[in-house]
Amino acid sequence: MDSLIGYVHGYSEREARRLGDQADTLSELLHADTAYPAGATVLEAGCGVGAQTVHLVAGSPGVRWVAVDRSAESLAVARARVTERAPGADVRWYEADLYELPFADAEFDHVFVCFVVEHLSNPGRALVELRRVLRPGGTLTLIEGDHGAAFFHPDSAYARAVIDCQARLQAVAGGNALAGRTVGPLLRDAGFAEVSVRVRTVYVDDSRPELMVDFVLDTFTAMIRGAREQAIEAGLMTPSDWDRGIADLRRTAGEGGVFHYAFFEAVGVRPS
Amino acid sequence: MDSLIGYVHGYSEREARRLGDQADTLSELLHADTAYPAGATVLEAGCGVGAQTVHLVAGSPGVRWVAVDRSAESLAVARARVTERAPGADVRWYEADLYELPFADAEFDHVFVCFVVEHLSNPGRALVELRRVLRPGGTLTLIEGDHGAAFFHPDSAYARAVIDCQARLQAVAGGNALAGRTVGPLLRDAGFAEVSVRVRTVYVDDSRPELMVDFVLDTFTAMIRGAREQAIEAGLMTPSDWDRGIADLRRTAGEGGVFHYAFFEAVGVRPS
Numbered sequence: 128m129d130s131l132i133g134y135v136h137g138y139s140e141r142e143a144r145r146l147g148d149q150a151d152t153l154s155e156l157l158h159a160d161t162a163y164p165a166g167a168t169v170l171e172a173g174c175g176v177g178a179q180t181v182h183l184v185a186g187s188p189g190v191r192w193v194a195v196d197r198s199a200e201s202l203a204v205a206r207a208r209v210t211e212r213a214p215g216a217d218v219r220w221y222e223a224d225l226y227e228l229p230f231a232d233a234e235f236d237h238v239f240v241c242f243v244v245e246h247l248s249n250p251g252r253a254l255v256e257l258r259r260v261l262r263p264g265g266t267l268t269l270i271e272g273d274h275g276a277a278f279f280h281p282d283s284a285y286a287r288a289v290i291d292c293q294a295r296l297q298a299v300a301g302g303n304a305l306a307g308r309t310v311g312p313l314l315r316d317a318g319f320a321e322v323s324v325r326v327r328t329v330y331v332d333d334s335r336p337e338l339m340v341d342f343v344l345d346t347f348t349a350m351i352r353g354a355r356e357q358a359i360e361a362g363l364m365t366p367s368d369w370d371r372g373i374a375d376l377r378r379t380a381g382e383g384g385v386f387h388y389a390f391f392e393a394v395g396v397r398p399s
Numbered sequence: 400m401d402s403l404i405g406y407v408h409g410y411s412e413r414e415a416r417r418l419g420d421q422a423d424t425l426s427e428l429l430h431a432d433t434a435y436p437a438g439a440t441v442l443e444a445g446c447g448v449g450a451q452t453v454h455l456v457a458g459s460p461g462v463r464w465v466a467v468d469r470s471a472e473s474l475a476v477a478r479a480r481v482t483e484r485a486p487g488a489d490v491r492w493y494e495a496d497l498y499e500l501p502f503a504d505a506e507f508d509h510v511f512v513c514f515v516v517e518h519l520s521n522p523g524r525a526l527v528e529l530r531r532v533l534r535p536g537g538t539l540t541l542i543e544g545d546h547g548a549a550f551f552h553p554d555s556a557y558a559r560a561v562i563d564c565q566a567r568l569q570a571v572a573g574g575n576a577l578a579g580r581t582v583g584p585l586l587r588d589a590g591f592a593e594v595s596v597r598v599r600t601v602y603v604d605d606s607r608p609e610l611m612v613d614f615v616l617d618t619f620t621a622m623i624r625g626a627r628e629q630a631i632e633a634g635l636m637t638p639s640d641w642d643r644g645i646a647d648l649r650r651t652a653g654e655g656g657v658f659h660y661a662f663f664e665a666v667g668v669r670p671s
């Protein structure tokens with residue numbers, strides 16, 4: 128396990144697999160437009176277990192990648208994943224803190240940050256540090272989900288409660304499960320220019336049963352379910368209410384069900 | 400005033416103006432793709448004060464329109480609006496109940512229903528009646544917003560509470576402010592085929608101050624604000640909490656603010 132106590136999703140092998148599955152399902156949605164020019168040096172800040180990394184390297188051949196994470200254990204998983212799935216990729220790996228990066232000013236052409244600031248108690252400070260290592264004119268891309276965008280049919284107060292629990296636990300750990308809506312303001316406040324935001328909406332209904340399984344069950348519900356023990360220990364919900372909430376969430380992936388979610392992507396430029 | 404007691408938005412002149420402003424702001428988003436072929440006969444079911452009608456007729460020249468509403472007062476406003484803004488349009492106006500339409504089977508080539516089923520206690524029954532008057536192979540288009548998609552930055556428990564109040568009052572009146580997520584299931588359950596759903600997401604931040612005013616203040620907050628007296632009379636919120644919620648909603652349209660909303664559009668075909 129890792130020193131980053133507050134990481135609400137945990138560091139288990141099962142969790143690493145979940146994050147990998149999630150990235151596979153979402154990669155088309157999130158990264159279809161993410162391509163950097165050959166020869167560029169790009170920093171992935173907070174690469175975790177490499178769930179996004181394998182898609183980034185596939186989408187941008189010829190890029191020199193630098194991947195940073197504060198967890199040595201996650202880095203080892205990421206490295207193995209990239210070695211297996213993209214053996215020719217040029218990636219250097221660094222164990223480092225996002226608040227204090229071991230890089231010179233303006234060392235990178237671009238910076239990519241996905242599902243990271245939701246776990247940071249001071250995302251603004253991290254973004255200022257990332258701006259420091261970015262060259263003037265280079266871009267920073269920031270992607271986050273937002274649990275406020277999670278709604279579904281059939282609606283269920285229990286299902287809403289388990290999502291709310293997970294968000295509250297993440298807040299207690301210093302993070303923010305509602306980070307998606309803040310990506311634009313975060314970049315502007317950290318001194319980036321030309322900030323643009325895109326919403327990547329996920330709408331799934333029973334006309335797409337595979338996406339229902341991938342996204343609603345194996346991605347979203349799996350992530351919420353990971354907070355069960357913490358939620359019950361903290362007295363936020365009873366075990367039976369919790370289990371009903373999870374069952375109701377799973378129900379939305381069944382016949383006649385609908386699930387809505389949204390990811391937010393902000394891109395900003397370091398001013399000259 | 401009208402016999403439809405449960406219409407939560409009310410029937411005042413100010414409300415008619417709000418609905419008109421709202422449709423102008425949203426028309427590009429909602430109706431840019433809505434075009435029917437010249438010569439077709441199209442029913443707008445629940446035209447209200449004609450807020451959508453003026454955009455529909457502008458987008459589909461040569462169509463023979465039939466507009467129905469159960470409120471004679473609303474129809475008069477709609478007729479005046481269309482006469483003023485689209486004097487050449489071919490529109491016949493009927494005061495009628497959606498549950499029992501004064502039309503023969505299969506009389507229409509297409510049917511258009513926007514911001515209507517949110518007010519109906521039995522939308523399924525209305526859709527079956529609309530299917531009856533639609534020819535086999537004709538389409539029905541169903542558009543609804545969903546207050547579950549309303550979230551913002553800065554977040555505020557008071558702002559969430561006023562939205563929740565409005566949704567609860569609409570539910571008490573037999574409607575559903577969360578109808579957007581149900582448009583697909585509603586069409587499938589009513590026997591439509593080839594049902595497809597599109598999400599029309601509204602994301603506004605302070606890089607678009609005019610849209611902030613139009614959508615956040617003059618459309619969404621104006622609509623919520625209309626429920627103030629009912630919410631306070633019903634004891635759902637105190638006047639000061641209510642006013643703080645409205646102020647916090649308005650705050651999201653200011654510097655650094657973000658507002659997210661979503662409309663859902665389902666299109667289905669009447670099977671042969």
